[in-house]
Amino acid sequence: MPLxxxxxxxxxxxxxxLMRNDADVVSAPTDGRTLSYRNIVYGTVLVLVGLGGLIVGxxxxxxxxxxxxxxxxxxxxxxxxTPTRGIPRTPVDTGRPAPKTASSPxxxxxMNDRWDRRQEGP
Structure with a gap:
């Protein structure tokens, strides 16, 4: 059923x-440390080789x-x-103007105001 x-x-x-105010929820590594796919692949290969060695042993x-x-x-x-230190990513400029945050709530x-009014009753 479509919205x-x-x-x-x-x-x-x-x-x-959410993207504007809760950026820490959206992108967990914020200090420039990210998981490297290359390290994940090398680590997986090492785990498989080690497992083979363990079985042989x-x-x-x-x-x-x-x-x-x-x-x-x-x-x-x-x-x-282990996360690697990478180049901190900067937000990509999309050419759109920044959203207006100060002019309107x-x-x-x-939503909180509406909830409060609803809880107060008629």
Whole structure:
């Protein structure tokens, strides 16, 4: 069931408000540290190699090979989940003017006012 025009406008306005005021929710890494896809791939490969080494170590009863396989697996996981320092991304200029925030109350302020009036009763 598609949204009505009014519902679509309200949804769009809520999304804009969220993007403008709750940027920390939208983009978690804000200090320039992000996960590198290359490190994730290398870490995954290391985990698979380490798992193979662990299996070989267990099946041949060579404890040293099993321990080395586990250490390689652990290193792969650490490599995959460690964020790298990258270039901080700046917002892309879309050519549109910045939204007017000071001239009118925000959507959430209006909704809170409506809620308060509704709770006060007639």
């Amino acid at each position: 009505s025009e009014q519902e679509q406008r309200l949804l769009d306005e809520m999304e804009r408000h 267990v099946s041949t009863q060579l404890i040293v090979v099993g321990v080395l396989g586990f250490v390689v697996m652990l290193g792969g996981v650490v490599l995959a989940v 925000s959507f959430m302020d209006r």
